[in-house]
Amino acid sequence: MxxxxxxxxxxxxxxxxxxxxxxxxxxxxxxxxxxxxxxxxxxxxxxxxxxxxxxxxxxxxxxxxxxxxxxxxxxxxxxxxxxxxxxxxxxxxxxxxxxxxxxxxxxxxxxxxxxxxxxxxxxxxxxxxxxxxxxxxxxxxxxxxxxxxxxxxxxxxxxxxxxxxxxxxxxxxxxxxxxxxxxxxxxxxxxxxxxxxxxxxxxxxxxxxxxxxxxxxxxxxxxxxxxxxxxxxxxxxxxxxxxxxxxxxxxxxxxxxxxxxxxxxxxxxxxxxxxxxxxxxxNVRPLNNEATYLFDSLIFNPAFFAPDLSPEKIVLGKKLFNDPVFSADGTRSCATCHRSDKGLADGLVKNQSLDGRQLLERNTPSLWNVAYQTTFFYDSKVKRLEMQVLDVIHNPLEMGGDVAVIAGQLAQNPEYAALFNAAYNGTINKSTTANAIASYLRSLTSFNSRFDRYIREEREVLTANEKNGFNIFAGKGKCATCHFAPMFNGLLPPHYKDNESEILGVPAHASIPSVLDKDPGKYATTKLELHKYSFKTVSIRNVELTAPYMHNGVFQTLEEVVEFYEKGGGIGHGITLESQTLPGSKLKLTDQEKKDLVSFMKALTDSPE
Incomplete structure (x- = not known):
């Protein structure tokens, strides 16, 4: 600027x-x-x-x-x-x-x-x-x-x-x-x-x-x-x-x-x-100049995050998202691991590899509001949604497909040929195929939870415990210092261009909280010591639907997650981790405050079409 x-x-x-x-x-x-x-x-x-x-x-x-x-x-x-x-x-x-x-x-x-x-x-x-x-x-x-x-x-x-x-x-x-x-x-x-x-x-x-x-x-x-x-x-x-x-x-x-x-x-x-x-x-910024307040449903500027988004691309992308043609054996589509009833996650600790012989490296993340992110994957290794799409399809453990080859097959399908004609003037290649799926993902926005409706003056939709839970979240619980409003993720205000990552000291097993998970996080990509065990701060919108939690799915319930933070993350559980960005001291929340905090997070559950 x-x-x-x-x-x-x-x-x-x-x-x-x-x-x-x-x-x-x-x-x-x-x-x-x-x-x-x-x-x-x-x-x-x-x-x-x-x-x-x-x-x-x-x-x-x-x-x-x-x-x-x-x-x-x-x-x-x-x-x-x-x-x-x-x-x-x-x-x-x-x-x-x-x-x-x-x-x-x-x-x-x-x-x-x-x-x-x-x-x-x-x-x-x-x-x-x-x-x-x-x-x-x-x-x-x-x-x-x-x-x-x-x-x-x-x-x-x-x-x-x-x-x-x-x-x-x-x-x-x-x-x-x-x-x-x-x-x-x-x-x-x-x-x-x-x-x-x-x-x-x-x-x-x-x-x-x-x-x-x-x-x-x-x-x-x-x-x-x-x-x-x-x-x-x-x-x-x-x-x-x-x-x-x-x-x-x-x-x-x-x-x-x-x-x-x-x-x-x-x-x-x-x-x-x-x-x-x-x-x-x-308007060339993430924030919409016409939005009247921070929780306005139009707060983000679609043209910044998704230029040239069109209904035709979304329709095509949705069909591609649900088509198993991209997997090497024709059994797995994007929708297989991103289920609508699971908040567009899958409900598993870690999903299986395509051949069923091993578990994937990390927990499946939700795709809600993926449009309003500037880095992708838990380790933030790519900066464009199209690159994420291609990475997943080409990963031999996840789908094992070849988009360039599959695009040629799609061109022989009359139904796809017509959809690509409407969306891309008939151009069917790796680029348009990835963009179509990304366009559909960018349409998956969720800003109408009970909490959003309360903010928009429907004052009867939240209970006293849920309201107190928000005050805990944004205050004593220190949750909002990493999960920023209105997305409640790591997208840094007030310009909303950078996705923050944190080092939390997540354990490998809930039953042995003093043993750190070995996944190096961003370090695997950057090879920088300050990024070791660092993971992107994800949104807690629809978090009620997306258990289990953390990059490795180690916690089954929100109550377990709250208890992890209550004790000071990995350091508070006995893990030696000098680089932890989460304070290692206890939050000192009461039992009722913990319950209210969970109640607030559940009030962020949406039911979008």
Whole structure:
């Protein structure tokens, strides 16, 4: 995405105002752009000042317990400028507030440079868990962060926007995405796993958004939308007041906050974007620009994930999906192992090989919502759904077919010839065959569970236990820090382009939980040590139907899965695994909280055609 930078007052103002026609910009919008820019600059400076103060505390050898408060104030200062900082400076933002894990963006058989974590989340771990590192490491992180923020401030002083109309679009889009970020990550404790400072940070973010919206009051007034402006400000105030009433992280009523405050705000922002004309002309992102809130059934943009999808391709793909012609012995179709009554999984720990002589390597995954993924297989070894289709068909243990040869056979079938003619103008080859099956899979979307209907204001469809289960899922249970809304998988908000993987320490047998499963996960593809035992975070939509669970099918029930996480994953069960990304500490859920958590997950069961 092209970056639009902020215009500072001074010499550039004459250049800016002299270059715009009346049609391109109004005086009100020019003034608004300057106000927002000044506010953003102020917040960046306050963030920098808070880091300098924290640095001073460390240099004066203040103990870690005393350091906690100035650190948390620094985090809240970051949240006040996060909406634009993350939007405009995505690379820097990852170094400021990225997850506390080493990364390597392996790409097409080429390992990239390994990147150690830096920034606020690393500092939080060092301050709240002093035994995890040294004072020298903390001082190093502070120094790096100071330098990075200083560079960001200087860059903001020298780079400026050319068209304020585009900048206003950027501003409102950043506001919209920040609301999505708050819902999917901010209130879950994703970036404050140790301090659980989610409520104060959410308040800081909302105060900043409210101030930005306030800068647009003259624009609303000129557009004769003053009543809409007043309604939005009132909604921001109500949301902040609700947060003031929440006592702590574990008891925070997230579901009420989402349904009564965040979603109305998201709808209001989307309405304002349309009424003020701040829309991007082309939608080239995973999120649908027209979606009004995060759980809107149209939240994802099909054109991004599946360009050129057509009814004709779907009809053809469905027939191919159910045809055993692709297996070497003509006995197995795709539908054989992806059953509609099993949530498009198969209900087995591991399915058998085609010849029946051995078990397949991994548990069969569900195909629901596979359209909205950017990597495929448990080890994320391919990035296109067509490649997954071909890999499965060509795998001698799974189907043992040859798509190129089979495509020639299909061409001799009058019924298939007619379907390919309608879908691909008669072209029948390996590429069109794989695309047809992938097109059918992309049509298998599921966003109408009881939980979705509750979010969409059918308030009678969830029980009190299910609602509490969601609050556990998004809070004390820490499930939502890996299973992100609205897909409840590893698709990372708010841009939803990257599928996260985690190292959980899954055992080989449920009866011997201290013995790690030998499957190396992503390591088999990348040969990188940091990917050993790493597996893609799959969706829990329709999870009630897809037992048994985990990549090896080791757990038969959701209750077993919850108990595995309750005890801290593999480490909590006695497995030595330094690279585990799941915290090894206990969740300390009560028996009732565990039951409610399972009840919520079952409320994600859908019954799509």
């Amino acid at each position: 092209i970056k639009y930078f902020l215009l500072l007052p001074g010499a550039f103002l004459l250049v800016l105002t002299g270059s715009y026609t009346q049609k391109e910009k109004t005086d009100h919008e020019t003034g608004t752009a300057l106000k927002v820019n000044l506010f953003y600059q102020e917040q960046l400076n306050q963030f920098y000042t808070s880091i300098v103060f924290l640095d001073s505390c460390i240099r004066h050898n203040i103990d870690e317990e005393t350091l906690k408060q100035p650190f948390l104030r620094a985090r809240e200062a970051f949240k006040s400028c996060e909406f634009l900082l993350v939007y405009l400076e995505s690379d820097e933002a990852r170094r400021i507030n990225g997850a506390n894990i080493t990364t390597n963006h392996y790409h097409h058989m080429t390992p990239m440079e390994e990147k150690p974590p830096h920034g606020l989340q690393v500092m939080e771990d060092l301050i709240f868990n002093p035994g995890e590192g040294t004072r020298e490491e903390l001082q190093k992180e502070i120094k790096l962060l100071r330098e990075l923020i200083a560079l960001t401030i200087e860059r903001n002083k020298t780079e400026f926007i050319i068209h304020a109309s585009d900048y206003n679009t950027t501003i409102w889009d950043a506001v919209r995405l920040e609301l999505f970020r708050i819902e999917s990550m901010g209130i879950t404790g994703f970036d404050v796993p140790e301090s659980q400072n989610s409520i104060p940070e959410t308040k800081a973010a909302l105060h900043a958004l409210k101030h930005v919206v306030g800068c647009y009051e003259p624009v609303f007034r000129k557009a004769k939308l003053k009543s809409r402006y007043d309604a939005g400000i009132a909604q921001f105030n109500a949301a902040i007041t609700f947060l003031d009433l929440q006592q702590d992280f574990n008891t925070f009523d997230r579901l009420s906050f989402i349904t009564n405050y965040l979603h109305p705000l998201s709808k209001w922002v989307n309405e304002c974007i349309n009424k003020l004309g701040y829309t991007y002309p082309v």
